[in-house]
Amino acid sequence: MAHYPTIAEHGLIGDLHTTALVSTDGAVDWFCCPRFDSPSVFAALLDGERGGHCRIGPVSGPYRSKQLYLPDTAILITRFSTEHGTGEVVDFMPPAGPAATANHRLVRMLRCARGEIDFAFEVAPRFDYGRRDHLTKVTADGAVFDAGDLVLTLHAVREPGDAAIADVRVAADGSVRGAVKLTEGQVRGFVLESDAPGPPRTIRTAEVERAFDETVRFWRGWLARSAYRGRWREALNRSAITLKLLTYAPTGGMVAAPTAGLPERIGGERNWDYRYTWIRDASFAVYSLLGMGFTEEAAGFARWLGDRYQEQDPESDGGPLRIMYRVDGSSDLSETTLDWAGYQGSRPVRIGNDASGQLQLDIYGELLDSVHRAAERGLPVGHEGWQALTGLLDWLADHWNQPEEGIWETRGGRRDFTYGRLMSWVAFDRGIRLAELLRRPGAIGRWRAERDRIYAQIWENGWHEGARAFVQQYGSAVLDASLLRMPQVGFVADRDPRWLTTLDAMERELVTDSLVHRYDPAASPDGLPGSEGTFSLCTFGYVRALVGAGRLDSARLVFEKMLTYGNHLGLYAEEIGPTGEQLGNFPQAFTHLALIDAAMALDAALDAENG
Known part of the structure; x- marks a missing residue:
């Protein structure tokens, strides 16, 4: 079924080279790589069928979603509440630095805050505004989407001994779908990386949390330079x-x-x-x-x-x-x-x-x-x-x-x-x-x-x-x-x-x-x-x-x-x-x-x- 979000239903994350828009239902609906004016990889905002997306949300049943920024940062949190529990998708992109050739990481951390929650995900890239085909390869640690001049690697975030991602399958269009079951306190997730130096790898939770902490320090350190102390500081x-x-x-x-x-x-x-x-x-x-x-x-x-x-x-x-x-x-x-x-x-x-x-x-x-x-x-x-x-x-x-x-x-x-x-x-x-x-x-x-x-x-x-x-x-x-x-x-x-x-x-x-x-x-x-x-x-x-x-x-x-x-x-x-x-x-x-x-x-x- 096509996905048609409204413009206002999105938050913005980025790494100072490019940005991504994430909707209130957990979908990345706009992402160009490796920079702002590059061709799109995800563009469901403009075409729900052909634009591509990277979607994470509860597997089934009714749910409520809310979205907020971690205060004074560009880290976006989308919260899902179901009858069985509450989970979060924490989206951010670590700053890529001044080199034009830097690779780019879109981090999607999954947390279960209360009870238990089953997340379903679908990664459906459409390279070059949907005009370029790609090859998809799934491994035990993630997946590779290879469009020739741009390669995106999906790394799994989990601890040794964690159960593998359930029901992973590759669709005819090269999309990857699967599910993740979390109980209270568990953290899993994915990192989508452009032009990664190697094949997909399992990333430990501690590594992702370090990237999270570094991204928090970057944004709060930058914002601390502001001299504004007026009435509308948050805005x-x-x-x-x-x-x-x-x-x-x-x-x-x-x-x-x-x-x-x-x-x-x-x-x-x-x-x-x-x-x-x-x-x-x-x-x-x-x-x-x-x-x-x-x-x-x-x-x-x-x-x-x-x-x-x-x-x-x-x-x-x-x-x-x-x-x-x-x-x-x-x-x-x-x-x-x-x-x-x-x-x-x-x-x-x-x-x-x-x-x-x-x-x-x-x-x-x-x-x-x-x-x-x-x-x-x-x-x-x-x-x-x-x-x-x-x-x-x-x-x-x-x-x-x-x-x-x-x-x-x-x-x-x-x-x-x-x-x-x-x-x-x-x-x-x-x-x-x-x-x-x-x-x-x-x-x-x-x-x-x-x-x-x-x-x-x-x-x-x-x-x-x-x-x-x-x-x-x-x-x-x-x-x-x-x-x-x-x-x-x-x-x-x-x-x-x-x-x-x-x-x-x-x-x-x-x-x-x-x-x-x-x-x-x-x-x-x-x-x-x-x-x-x-x-x-x-x-x-x-x-x-x-x-x-x-x-x-x-x-x-x-x-x-x-x-x-x-x-x-x-x-x-x-x-x-x-x-x-x-x-x-x-x-x-x-x-x-x-x-x-x-x-x-x-x-x-x-x-x-x-x-």
């Missing part, structure tokens, strides 16, 4: 861990989300592949993590960016930097579709992303804003890095005043988007500040002149007198929630009359019971059919704008409401649907970094109000 810690899980250790690149093809509307076509490093998303994430005191990630991303600087192509139609790359920095993101059912029938299922060649001028502002914040916190900007940044600014000085595709990656053609101009203004402003802070040479006079030209242009063309608001694009009355960043970046004062009327207009047209739409696709055709849910990044951005406007009661209520839309583990997808369901790729870095920003701004304002 921010979970968001920070999520952002760290989305970071590729060998290069420092951060993916926008670990999944592909999850829809922005059920049955719709807005199903994108987000397993890549966007300049914008990663810059925002670094900015947010710096706010919490995490500097290592900023330094890692700076190194990743430095390599992209060296590869820049000033003659490219999309600008000297592409808007997104693979985690290793390569730029081949050619988009194809899979012949899969899609999440709840949402097709096409896209792999790759053709938006990578778009011109999006805002990325230079987000990049410079993060570099400036990092430099203010003492992170170095070397000579070559500075030369690359000045080259970007000099290019932008020649090219900012042109139509582009915009932040939302619309496919309706290039336009004069206000947000792109706004962030070009930010790029020049932060470039000037960086030059002064670091005492570095640059065409500061020209940068200042271009910054001031943009400022005047936005006030003249980005403002719509009839709408009494700053608008999405020149010559239009359409509103766009991306402009909620206008006061945050310092372009307009938080309580400027024109900004307050803009905020009021957004409240009327884009806000639904505190949730915020990006824009109205019907009013601003974006080249794609259908509608979408509310965009969670924008809702948290709305909180921050309300804080700046002094509307603290409203800001706190919107923020607290938004926390109720997270799943049972505090994770967020890209969007919230009409009935409150999670939509889009999951979990999304954009949403979690915006949660951090909103909470920190709200904390500071509430502290100031309370004296």
Whole structure:
């Protein structure tokens, strides 16, 4: 029978190279190996029959399941209660380290907490998005799934003298199934390892528990660096861990989300592949993590960016930097579709992303804003890095005043988007500040002149007198929630009359019971059919704008409401649907970094109000 979980029914584990999604019924429904943007091995989220999965749960009878994280870690515990006992599946991936060639271990520990419990398991890999066959070999100690360029080895976890796994059999499709009977206090399990150095082996419980303890120490040691001590510590810690899980250790690149093809509307076509490093998303994430005191990630991303600087192509139609790359920095993101059912029938299922060649001028502002914040916190900007940044600014000085595709990656053609101009203004402003802070040479006079030209242009063309608001694009009355960043970046004062009327207009047209739409696709055709849910990044951005406007009661209520839309583990997808369901790729870095920003701004304002 096909397995069709919902997006929200999952927790995230990972080893800083790749991640896995584990559902509340004990199934690994998404896992790409050996890294985020590799082909999938398990992908039941997108096709319950052909996607593949690794499932563990009670053998039969009714049961209840609950899921939680071991506090302050990325270790996931799924608890099953039956009429005979209570058992747990403890899932984690030990951090793989900085070497790109590291192997990867997905650990699935089984525990019986009370009474007795019979677990059934099925390991059903589907390599290369289900397009590559594999050979399966079962031994007394586990199994091997060999697809040629990728080999996964299943090691059994048990003590000498333990009974062998019962009823192990290999299905015609190469899947392995079996059962494990546990009594109170017993621990068994499996370790699924990529490119293992040898054949399957029996792993002693003590070895797995050492890996568990080391993984706990890693995550709690990392989280201890946080400087945040505010009101929403648990939510921010979970968001920070999520952002760290989305970071590729060998290069420092951060993916926008670990999944592909999850829809922005059920049955719709807005199903994108987000397993890549966007300049914008990663810059925002670094900015947010710096706010919490995490500097290592900023330094890692700076190194990743430095390599992209060296590869820049000033003659490219999309600008000297592409808007997104693979985690290793390569730029081949050619988009194809899979012949899969899609999440709840949402097709096409896209792999790759053709938006990578778009011109999006805002990325230079987000990049410079993060570099400036990092430099203010003492992170170095070397000579070559500075030369690359000045080259970007000099290019932008020649090219900012042109139509582009915009932040939302619309496919309706290039336009004069206000947000792109706004962030070009930010790029020049932060470039000037960086030059002064670091005492570095640059065409500061020209940068200042271009910054001031943009400022005047936005006030003249980005403002719509009839709408009494700053608008999405020149010559239009359409509103766009991306402009909620206008006061945050310092372009307009938080309580400027024109900004307050803009905020009021957004409240009327884009806000639904505190949730915020990006824009109205019907009013601003974006080249794609259908509608979408509310965009969670924008809702948290709305909180921050309300804080700046002094509307603290409203800001706190919107923020607290938004926390109720997270799943049972505090994770967020890209969007919230009409009935409150999670939509889009999951979990999304954009949403979690915006949660951090909103909470920190709200904390500071509430502290100031309370004296």
